[in-house]
Amino acid sequence: MELIYKSTRNSEETATASLAILKGLANEGGLFVPDSIPAFDVSLEDLAKMDYREVAYNVMKLMLTDFTEEELRHCINSAYDDKFDTKEIAPLVKKAGAYYLELFHGSTIAFKDMALSILPYLLTTSAKKNNVENEIVILTATSGDTGKAALAGFADVPGTKIIVFYPKNGVSPIQEKQMVTQKGDNTFVVGITGNFDDAQTGVKKMFSDVELNDYLATKGYQFSSANSINIGRLVPQMVYYVYAYTRLVASGDIKAGDKINVVVPTGNFGNILAAYYAKAMGLPINKFICASNENKVLFDFFATGNYDRNREFILTTSPSMDILISSNLERLIYRIAGNDAAKNKELMTALNSQGEYTITDEMKAELKDFFGGYASEAETAETIKKVYESDGYIMDTHTAVAANVYDKYVAETGDKTPTVIASTASPYKFTRSVMNSIDAAYDKQTDFELVDELNRLSGVKVPQAIEDIRTAPVRHNTVCDKDAMLDEVKKFLGV
Numbered sequence: 001m002e003l004i005y006k007s008t009r010n011s012e013e014t015a016t017a018s019l020a021i022l023k024g025l026a027n028e029g030g031l032f033v034p035d036s037i038p039a040f041d042v043s044l045e046d047l048a049k050m051d052y053r054e055v056a057y058n059v060m061k062l063m064l065t066d067f068t069e070e071e072l073r074h075c076i077n078s079a080y081d082d083k084f085d086t087k088e089i090a091p092l093v094k095k096a097g098a099y100y101l102e103l104f105h106g107s108t109i110a111f112k113d114m115a116l117s118i119l120p121y122l123l124t125t126s127a128k129k130n131n132v133e134n135e136i137v138i139l140t141a142t143s144g145d146t147g148k149a150a151l152a153g154f155a156d157v158p159g160t161k162i163i164v165f166y167p168k169n170g171v172s173p174i175q176e177k178q179m180v181t182q183k184g185d186n187t188f189v190v191g192i193t194g195n196f197d198d199a200q201t202g203v204k205k206m207f208s209d210v211e212l213n214d215y216l217a218t219k220g221y222q223f224s225s226a227n228s229i230n231i232g233r234l235v236p237q238m239v240y241y242v243y244a245y246t247r248l249v250a251s252g253d254i255k256a257g258d259k260i261n262v263v264v265p266t267g268n269f270g271n272i273l274a275a276y277y278a279k280a281m282g283l284p285i286n287k288f289i290c291a292s293n294e295n296k297v298l299f300d301f302f303a304t305g306n307y308d309r310n311r312e313f314i315l316t317t318s319p320s321m322d323i324l325i326s327s328n329l330e331r332l333i334y335r336i337a338g339n340d341a342a343k344n345k346e347l348m349t350a351l352n353s354q355g356e357y358t359i360t361d362e363m364k365a366e367l368k369d370f371f372g373g374y375a376s377e378a379e380t381a382e383t384i385k386k387v388y389e390s391d392g393y394i395m396d397t398h399t400a401v402a403a404n405v406y407d408k409y410v411a412e413t414g415d416k417t418p419t420v421i422a423s424t425a426s427p428y429k430f431t432r433s434v435m436n437s438i439d440a441a442y443d444k445q446t447d448f449e450l451v452d453e454l455n456r457l458s459g460v461k462v463p464q465a466i467e468d469i470r471t472a473p474v475r476h477n478t479v480c481d482k483d484a485m486l487d488e489v490k491k492f493l494g495v
């Protein structure tokens with residue numbers, strides 16, 4: 001049976017999976033959501049016997065029903081190969097009372113690789129299926145990690161161009177170096193004088209500009225998105241939760257059917273939403289523990305039912321979570337509103353105009369499986385140091401936010417359910433913040449001295465992604481005002 005996607009803002013707007021992937025965003029700023037989520041058609045025990053690719057196929061085929069088996073297997077096999085530094089793709093590591101699901105073994109060493117290594121294949125397949133002849137222009141806003149992962153995924157992919165906007169002063173030095181050294185004639189990287197929300201708002205504006213889109217079509221271009229607003233990002237992210245669960249079944253740590261908790265360091269709410277969708281598919285998840293840094297909009301939302309972005313934007317040591325408008329929360333709001341597009345649109349309009357909205361008590365009751373927590377900068381650093389000293393395991397700052405919130409959750413609830421923590425980046429990507437957490441004296445050293453010291457302390461091999469940028473020349477140095485993003489797009493496309 002064909003699964004249909006609908007806009008969260010207009011129940012009349014529908015799309016097949018491939019069309020939803022191609023468009024990225026629905027009209028009027030809506031997001032595509034699956035009309036229903038199909039249940040697994042193989043048992044958890046059987047999934048436990050499969051490797052990552054096979055699990056991926058069995059999850060994704062249920063969500064992308066207009067892809068043929070051959071098309072989908074081609075996408076999966078092309079994505080999850082030796083670009084990852086381990087055959088397991090996403091290893092599960094037991095440390096300090098939890099299971100760390102290491103999602104950073106791809107080519108850019110952040111969890112964004114899990115979806116962005118497959119998105120280019122999903123997108124070009126979708127273009128073929130829908131007889132698209134325009135060149136596809138991937139327009140991306142990044143808080144640091146999506147940008148590089150999308151650039152790596154789309155560099156030199158025929159029929160595509162990719163433009164990435166990042167907050168000039170809002171990413172880590174390594175993140176910036178990774179992006180501005182990107183090769184590929186079809187790539188363009190722009191720093192903006194503004195924060196991530198400004199970049200995301202600017203990109204969404206270009207997507208929704210009907211006149212602009214019509215004009216570009218006359219020039220042979222059409223936009224698509226590599227952000228997690230694209231359903232082609234979310235579906236591949238469901239896979240690793242199923243994979244992690246079934247590894248615990250395979251190892252005998254749990255029995256098929258037992259519940260687990262997941263803890264997700266959250267920014268745009270894509271990663272945790274993928275877990276929520278996986279539960280709807282039949283994965284036994286007890287609690288979704290949503291971990292925020294000091295930009296704790298989501299913590300406040302889960303506590304009060306009021307979403308309020310009217311607050312100071314704080315630059316933290318977990319920059320990929322420095323977000324005040326969590327785009328994918330809209331998909332959850334739509335669902336807890338009873339899949340009611342009109343009701344959702346009303347709330348999103350309020351968010352746009354007043355910067356806040358409040359959900360009803362009835363909707364709030366639907367959030368009982370979520371637990372919101374946050375970690376301060378000091379707590380994040382303490383957590384890195386503590387787990388290093390107890391277990392010799394060095395985690396990155398984002399993962400540390402999650403680990404800290406998990407500690408708080410256990411202290412508050414006493415819940416002993418086995419728990420998977422989404423480990424979203426390699427510590428090498430945030431070396432300075434990580435090393436300063438262990439000892440403030442490290443701050444004197446250069447970025448690459450710190451890399452070598454991290455290698456010495458952790459015994460973990462320096463990833464190729466880091467070796468690559470030690471000497472790579474800068475290829476992108478455009479910086480623009482947040483109001484001039486469209487001009488840069490036009491310049492790059494020559495229109």
Ligand SMILES: *Cc1c(COP(=O)(O)O)cnc(C)c1O
Pocket residue numbers: 110111112145146228265266267268269270271272320321398424425
């Ligand atoms: C993007 C990112 C996050 C946040 O994920 P969302 O899906 O946006 O909630 C957390 N940690 C790291 C390292 C990231 O790159």
